[in-house]
Structures are given as C-alpha cells and as structure tokens.
Amino acid sequence: MTLDRRRALAALLLLASPKVRAEGYAGLGDKAEGFEPALPGRKLVFPQDHGAHPGFRIEWWYLTANLTGEDGARYGAQWTLFRIALQPGAEGQGWADRNVYMGHAAATSASDHVFASTLARGGVGQAGVSAAPFEAFIDDWSFSQSDGLWRIEAKAPDFAYRLNLLADGPLVLHGDQGFSRKSDQGQASYYYSQPFFRVVEGVITLRGREAKVTGRAWMDHEWASQPMSPDQKGWDWFALHLADGHKLMLFRYRGATNHLAGTWIEPDGATRALSSDEIALTPLEDTAIGDRKLPTRWRATVKSLGLDLETTPLNPRALNGSRNPYWEGPISFRGSHEGEGYLEMTGY
Template sequence: MTQLSSNCRLSGLPRALLLILLLLSLQGVARCEPHTVSEEEGLQSFAGLGADAGGFVQARPGTTLRFPEDHGPHPDYRLEWWYLTANLEDAAGEPLGVQWTLFRQAQQPPAERPEAPGPWAADQLWMAHMAVSKGDAHRMAERFARVGSRQSDPERDQAGVTADPFRAWLDDWSMVSHVSEPGRDALDRLTLSARAGPDDARFGYRLTLEAQGPLVHHGENGFSQKSADGQGSIYISQPFYRVSGEVTLHGEPHQVTGRAWLDREWSSQLLGSDQAGWDWFSLHLADGHRLMAFRLKGGGTDGGDYLSGTWITPEGETTSLDDSALDLTPLTTSAVAGREVPTRWRLQAPDQGLDLTVAAPHANRWMPTTVSYWEGEVNVFDHASGEPRGRGYLEMTGY
C-alpha cells in the first residue's frame, strides 16, 4: 500500500508556493496538505512554462559555462533546480529509490526588484522535494521557503545554494560538497541528507556520492532546446555517482549502495506555448553507458511531440539525439491517482543499437505535491530478448 507524507514549512509564507517548475505565479491560499489538480488544470499549469518571460535573462545557445560559479544559483533567470535521483540496493539486494530536489523561482525580473529591499522582502521562492521508495512503499515530503536575492545571507537563510563551497539546502535537507583537492569539480563528492515523518514512520537518508566521471553538457554545449521554436534551458548533469550510505523507511535503517544522477537546469521560458508536459528518462545501462531522453508534448516541427536526448559513453563523451535518432513509445498504462499513466515504454535509438523496454516495477510512484507528477524507478530490458540492460528513473508530468 502506498504511503505518503507532506511536510510543509511556510516560515511566514502568506500564500501557497506552487511547484516552481510548473507554475509561474504565486496566487492562492496557503496550504500544507498534498493537492491534486484535474487533468485540464494540470495541462494549463505545464503550458504556463511557455508564458512570456520578459525582463528575465533568457537561456541561449553559446552561453559560456563557468565552474564552480554555475553550480550556484542564477537569480536573474526565472526557474532553476538541483535534481537528484538514485537507484539503490540494501544489504539483501532489495532495490530502493531516492529523490532529492531543490527548486528556485524568481518572483520579479531583475529590473523590478527594489534596490534597497526591506527586511521582509523576498524575490526568490524555494521548494524542496524528497522521496524514498521500496516495493509498494512510497513516502514523500515537501518544504517551502522565501529568500531575498539582494540581502541574502547563507549563514541565516532558510534555503539557498552557495557555489564555493558548494552547499544547497532548505532547512536541514541538504546537499553539501566535500571536495578540497585543487582542480576537482565541486560536485565530485557530496553528502546528501533529508529526513521526514514521525519517529515510528521516519523516512529519509544520509548518502555519500562519489563521481566516477565528468560533468555532462546536454544539447549544444549545455543549451538544451525544448521546442522547434527555440525555447530551452541550460542543462548539465553529473550521471556518474556511486552511492553508499543509509536509507530509513518505516523507522528502520537500511545500509545501501548504488548509482545516482544529478540534473542541473535553469531557464526563463522552458517550453513553447503549445507544450503541456513531458516524459523524462535518465538511465544507467549495465555496460557503463548512460542515456538521457525526453518527450515534450507538442512543440515539434510537424505539430507533434518534441524529442531530444544525450547518449553518454562510460568516459563521459556525448552524442546529442534528436527526433530522427530517438523514438519513445508508450506500451502499457497503469491507473495511478485517478489517471492513466504510461508505465511501460519502448525506447529506440538505432544509431546506438538500442531497442529497449523501460518499465516501472511499481506504478504507485505518484507525487501528490502542491502540483502533482509521477516519478519513480524503472528497469531496462532488451526489447527483443527481455534480457536486463540497466536501471534508471522516469519522470512524467501533465497527466
């Protein structure tokens, strides 16, 4: 039976903080309980990511990335996130899944922010999600915060990100770098921690992540196009983490090992006006390759869907995949939270010799956050033979 939890920290929020990457405004009544929207409302929310972003910095091809600076926040862009998923196993070989995400949304374009903000001014909204999954159990929580970009104080702010030394946090949910060697990327070694729930139903994790490969830049040197009209984001990943640590579920600790994938993305107008959600795959294949692939609903040159992906070698070399080199086909749907959600897919990338079935072993991975979505572990098989080929994560929005 699915188990759910919501942990909301408003810290003075006068209104509901809606899911940062889904809704672009803060209008409503404060609430802490999970909220589910209708299909029509959900489609409108996701389509809102194509709304005009006048006054904000736009993600463009040719943007020069600099590190460690770009591991930190970009407050003049409207949207941003630090998004980690992990496929783990306990000492008995039983699979577990973990998610940790920190979202940022700017309330006003830079020119509209006061030069001398008052003590209660807050132009940046923050939200964090965490989840633990094992078998039929799926526990999740969310938290919220507001911070002003001009008077930010990392020592006192409830939420934020610093680039050097790297630290991302909301309350005591945190992702912290432990890199001290010169020349090493700040994300090469991290500690990830989050806890929620009462003592007898405690869930969470404390994990150590060690990168075994380089950062990956998607698309055109980090610019990932999201529609034929040119909207997109700056998108980088660290898909090479080896993980060890402890996961707690139902108040019981489990020693775990496995793999993790961290996505970093920022944008001001992520989608086109005719797009209404996405299906997003991050896969660890058994031969050491990785694959990121997504299908955006609408935005294609022929009025259809917009597909894109990145093929990543074990050494970190990349090949961009467009809709002529990639195909994503739903095969089976499952009834989840009153919706029909595709939980079994066929993924084909002929130039890479891929013809895969990607299937969720458990359909009940619905995230009943302020604006809801599906996210969970998937297993990867050869489509013809059924032989195991890997594991990963799938996120689906707009259902």
C-alpha cells in the same frame, strides 16, 4: 503578513492554478517578460554555474538514486530543490530577496512510495544555494560537497535518507554545450548533469525500517525562464545507467508536435547529442492512480545506436502528490541493453 510574504504566497498559488496549468505544465509555458532568455553560445563555467542564476525565472537541482540494500532489496531516492523568481531583478537582501524555494523528496521501494515537500523564502536563511563550496539546502534538507565527497540528506515523517557520493566521471553538457532546446518555437534551458555519481555508503529509512544501501545516482541542474511552449502539456524524461558503463538521457516534450532529444554518454564522459528523428518513446502499459492514468512501462529506441529497451518500474504507483502531481520513480530495463535508472512524467 508582510507584502513580500504575500507576494511569495501569491506566486506559489499561481503555479498551482488551473489557468497556469493550461499554459504548459506548472505554468512553465507562459510568458516571462523581464527575465533572461536561454540563448545558444553561452559557455558554462564551473564551479560558478553550480550556483543560482537569479536572472532566470525557474531553476532546479535534482538528484535521483538507484539503491540496493545489503539484502539485495532495491530502493529509489529523489531530492529536488526548485528556485522560483517572483519577479525580474537582482536577488536583494533579507525579505527583499525575490526568490521562493520549494523542496521535493521521495523514497521508493517495490511496495512503498512516500513523498514530501516543503516551501521557504530565499534571503532569510531558510533556503539557498552557494557554488563554491557547493551547498543547496531548504530547512534541514541538504545537498553539499566537501573534499571530493558529496552528501545528500532529507527526512520526513515516513522516510529519511543520508547518502555519501563520489563522482567517477566528468560533468555532462546536454544539447549544444549545455543549451538544451525544448521546442521548435525557441523555448530552451541551460542543462548539465553529473551522471557518474556512485553512492559509496548510505542509509534509507522507509516507514520505520532502516537499510544500509549503495548504488548509482544522477544529478541534473537546469535553469530557464520559459522552458516550454504554451501548447506543451508536460514531458517524459529518462536517465539511464547501462550495465556496460554507458549513460543515456532522453526526453519528450508533449505538444501539438512532440519534441524529443537526448544525450548518449560514453563511460569516459564523451557525449553525442541525439536528435528527435533518432529517438522513439512508446508507452506500453498504463497504471491508474486515483483519477489519473500514466504510462509506466515504455519502449525506448535509438536506431542509430542499436538501442531497443523496455523499461519496468520498481513501483508503478510512484506518483508525487505535489501541487502539480507528477510521476517519479526508479526503473529497470532490458532488451538490447540492460540496466537501471529513473523515469519522470509530468502533465498527465
């Protein structure tokens, strides 16, 4: 085993260690000397910012899809690529590249939730991201764009999916023009989304049963060096498609003082940033999964917008059994508005 391979393995084991988990979920609250900080005032530029940002310690490209089969059955699909920098500095070539990539994928139905993960080293053709044309890949999992059509694919022993997507609206910048605060102590990320993806056609296979699907999808891209404060143990994140065409993103970072924020998105892509004092996220019902108890039904309110929603999971047992387990699954909601979306919960 070469020195660089040992460093890659050591970094991945560090992310899973109890010491690091005590400093924020998956080590995201520990110090990041030598890496670039997320600061206000940076203008996001596209397509360049679709690509990787090697000066930052952690980065992810995330897509969640709410899908419906021809028979009306509901499904969910998740595709995630994480880039983790082993140390500060330029990317390097070949095994001198300083990045490790980790892929997560999952497929969900009302009765099943199946998760898979994979690891690869950057710089040697196993994983990477390019901005124009956009392509993110790890092994044979890929997310790419060509001639206006986006394609995403993943496969594992118990599931597979291939989805073709069109973007029916603009990119959305969260927070202050893409600068997203995660705590009152200064931790932050750069964060934008494409919440207007329409799944025009696709196929999902779950435990040997294949279904043709269409639906809606939400893509997030986020990068940072220290996105959590040391006292924060995890987050609760909602990406919601309202039936009337609006979109809503809400998150809560749990710590000594909870930090909440969100974005209200009009059907034409115009946005309004939501502050902590406008939002309330209240767990309604827990689900026990192994030795963990997670809140899988929620009430979400935004008084300034007249929003009062109660969410229900498609499958309350949608726990992703990674090195740092987290819950990720499709939800529906009703109340002042109806719709569907995705919920992610970490650090429980």
